[in-house]
Amino acid sequence: MDEFDVVVLGAGPTGENLAERAHAGGLTVAIVESELVGGECSYWACMPSKALLRPAAALAETGRVAGAREAVTGALDAAAVLKRRDEFASHWKDDGQVGWLDSTGITLVRGHGRLDGERRVVVDTPDGGRRELSARHAVAVCTGTRAALPELPGLAEARPWTSREATSSPRVPARLAVVGGGVVAVEMATAWRALGSDVVLLVRGDRLLPKLEPFAGELVAESLRAAGVEVRFGTTVTAVRRDGPVVLTLSDGRALTADEVLFATGRVPATADLGLESVGLEAGKPIEVDDTGLAVGVTGGWLYAAGDVNGRALLTHQGKYQGRIFGTVIADRAAGRELDQAPWGRSVATADERALPQVVFTDPEVAAVGLSLEQAERRGHRVRAVDYDLGGVAGASLYADGYRGRARAVVDLDRETLLGVTFVGSGVAELLHSATIAVAGEVPIARLWHAVPSYPTISEIWLRLLETYRG
Numbered sequence: 001m002d003e004f005d006v007v008v009l010g011a012g013p014t015g016e017n018l019a020e021r022a023h024a025g026g027l028t029v030a031i032v033e034s035e036l037v038g039g040e041c042s043y044w045a046c047m048p049s050k051a052l053l054r055p056a057a058a059l060a061e062t063g064r065v066a067g068a069r070e071a072v073t074g075a076l077d078a079a080a081v082l083k084r085r086d087e088f089a090s091h092w093k094d095d096g097q098v099g100w101l102d103s104t105g106i107t108l109v110r111g112h113g114r115l116d117g118e119r120r121v122v123v124d125t126p127d128g129g130r131r132e133l134s135a136r137h138a139v140a141v142c143t144g145t146r147a148a149l150p151e152l153p154g155l156a157e158a159r160p161w162t163s164r165e166a167t168s169s170p171r172v173p174a175r176l177a178v179v180g181g182g183v184v185a186v187e188m189a190t191a192w193r194a195l196g197s198d199v200v201l202l203v204r205g206d207r208l209l210p211k212l213e214p215f216a217g218e219l220v221a222e223s224l225r226a227a228g229v230e231v232r233f234g235t236t237v238t239a240v241r242r243d244g245p246v247v248l249t250l251s252d253g254r255a256l257t258a259d260e261v262l263f264a265t266g267r268v269p270a271t272a273d274l275g276l277e278s279v280g281l282e283a284g285k286p287i288e289v290d291d292t293g294l295a296v297g298v299t300g301g302w303l304y305a306a307g308d309v310n311g312r313a314l315l316t317h318q319g320k321y322q323g324r325i326f327g328t329v330i331a332d333r334a335a336g337r338e339l340d341q342a343p344w345g346r347s348v349a350t351a352d353e354r355a356l357p358q359v360v361f362t363d364p365e366v367a368a369v370g371l372s373l374e375q376a377e378r379r380g381h382r383v384r385a386v387d388y389d390l391g392g393v394a395g396a397s398l399y400a401d402g403y404r405g406r407a408r409a410v411v412d413l414d415r416e417t418l419l420g421v422t423f424v425g426s427g428v429a430e431l432l433h434s435a436t437i438a439v440a441g442e443v444p445i446a447r448l449w450h451a452v453p454s455y456p457t458i459s460e461i462w463l464r465l466l467e468t469y470r471g
C-alpha cells in the first residue's frame, strides 16, 4: 500500500489543476489516469473541436468583408484543417502533459482507479497488476463524463459517432446526420458542414441551445440553414441500422440515410465503475458536492469531487476553477487553516452558480455568462431584460458587412447590477470576459457608465445596453 496526502482520480484539466494546487499547498499527491493525461478536453473535446471550427470561422469572417472577400474565393482545405486538428490533439499522445506532471513532483499512476472504502483507492494497472493507494487527507474524484447514447434498436451495431469520433475523424463524411440540439450538436454540424459534409440536424425539441437565451438558438439555426444544413425540429430517431451507410428511422415515419450519424445527446458522469458503493454513494450518478467540493452524504470529510463528474458545470474552465479552489481547500484543511466560505470567498466555488461563462463556437458565436432571463425569473429575482441589435453598433458594422447579432443584459432591479449577459454575433467570444467581470464583480450599473468602451469596437454594445436601460 502506497500512502499519499491526496489521491486524485482522473488527470483531465480538473484533476491536473486540483493536484497542482494541493501539491503547491505542501501535500504529496498521486494522480490516477486510465487513458491520456489531459483528459477529454485535450484529445476529444475542446481542443480538436475548436481546431476544426476556427478555419471555418476565419473563412466565413473574411467572406463578410468586401475587399477581403474577393481575395479568398476557394473552400476550406479539409486535409490541412484535419492535419492542424491532429496537431492540436497532440496526435493523441500525452507526452507533453506527462512532462508537465513530472516537473511538478506529482506522482502519475497509470490505470483504472476505484474507491475501496474510506481514503483507499485500488488501481488496475495496464500490465494487469493491481496497486493500492491510501490518502492521509483526501481523495478527489475528477473522472469527468462520457457520451450518453439513447436506448435504440440497432444502435450499437450501427457504430454511431459520439463526440469522440466527431472530433477525431480522419475523413470528411459525404453525408452526416447529427442527433441533438445542444452545444456539441451545433458546433459539430457547423464544423463538418464547413468541411464539405451534407449535414442534417435532427432536433427532438423546438429550438437549438435550449439552456441559453432563445434568440441564441434562433440566430444559430438561421445561419446553419443559410450554410446548407438541414435543421429538422420535433424529430427523434426510433431505430438505426448500418447497411454500408447508416439508415435512421425517424419519428415521422421517414427514413434518412447518411454515411455517419453523430449522437450528441448529452453526457453521463464517469462513475459507473468507480467503487462508489464502497463509500455509500450510488454508481452512475454525479457526485453531489458542497461549495468547498466535499461530497455530500460521505462522512469523515475526505471525499471531494470536481469538474464534470459533480454535474455543477460541464465546462473545462469551470472544472479548472473548481480544481484550483478545492485543491487549495484540501491543503488548507490539512494544515488546519481556516477556510473563507462566505459567497465569493477563497474556499468556495460561487461562480458555478452566479457567474458561469460559456462560449459556443458556432457562426455566429454565442457568448453568455450568468443567468438567462428565464433562469433569473425562475430564481425569483425582480429583473428587466435589456436587448440591443448588435448590428447597430458602429464597431460591429465595420467588423462585418451586414453584421447579424444581438445582445441581452439581465438587470437585477433591486440591486441595479447584472445577473447575466448574452452576446450573439461574430467576434463576441472575446467580449465575454468583460461581462463575466461585471457579473462576478457585481459591478453597479452606475459604475458601468464609467467603463467607457473604445470607439469603434464591438464593445460599444455596453454603452448601447446602458443607454437602452436608462431610456
Ligand SMILES: Cc1cc2nc3c(=O)[nH]c(=O)nc-3n(C[C@H](O)[C@H](O)[C@H](O)COP(=O)(O)OP(=O)(O)OC[C@H]3O[C@@H](n4cnc5c(N)ncnc54)[C@H](O)[C@@H]3O)c2cc1C
Pocket: 009, 010, 011, 012, 013, 014, 015, 032, 033, 034, 035, 036, 037, 038, 039, 040, 041, 042, 044, 045, 046, 047, 049, 050, 111, 112, 113, 114, 142, 143, 144, 145, 163, 167, 184, 270, 273, 274, 306, 307, 308, 309, 313, 314, 315, 316, 317, 318, 319
Ligand atoms: C465535443 C466537446 C467539445 C467541448 N468543448 C468545450 C469547450 O470548447 N470549452 C469548454 O469549456 N468545455 C468544452 N467541453 C466540455 C469539456 O470537455 C469538459 O467540461 C472537460 O473535459 C471536463 O474536464 P474534467 O477534467 O472534469 O473531465 P475529463 O476531461 O473528462 O477528464 C477525466 C479524466 O479522468 C479519467 N478517468 C475516468 N475514470 C477514471 C478512473 N476510474 N480511473 C482513472 N482515470 C479515470 C479519464 O480518462 C479522463 O482523462 C466540450 C465537450 C465536448 C464533448
Ligand SMILES: NC(=O)c1ccc[n+]([C@@H]2O[C@H](COP(=O)([O-])OP(=O)(O)OC[C@H]3O[C@@H](n4cnc5c(N)ncnc54)[C@H](O)[C@@H]3O)[C@@H](O)[C@H]2O)c1
Pocket: 150, 179, 180, 181, 182, 183, 184, 185, 187, 203, 204, 205, 210, 236, 237, 264, 265, 266, 267, 314, 315, 358, 359, 360, 361
Ligand atoms: N463550447 C463549449 O463550451 C462546449 C462545446 C461542447 C460541449 N460542451 C459541454 O459539454 C456538455 C455536453 O454537450 P452536449 O451537446 O452533448 O449536451 P447538451 O446537454 O448540451 O445537449 C444534449 C441535447 O441532446 C438532446 N437529447 C438528449 N437525448 C436525446 C435523444 N434520445 N434524442 C434526441 N435528442 C436528445 C437534448 O434535448 C439536448 O438538446 C454540455 O454541457 C456543454 O456545456 C461545451
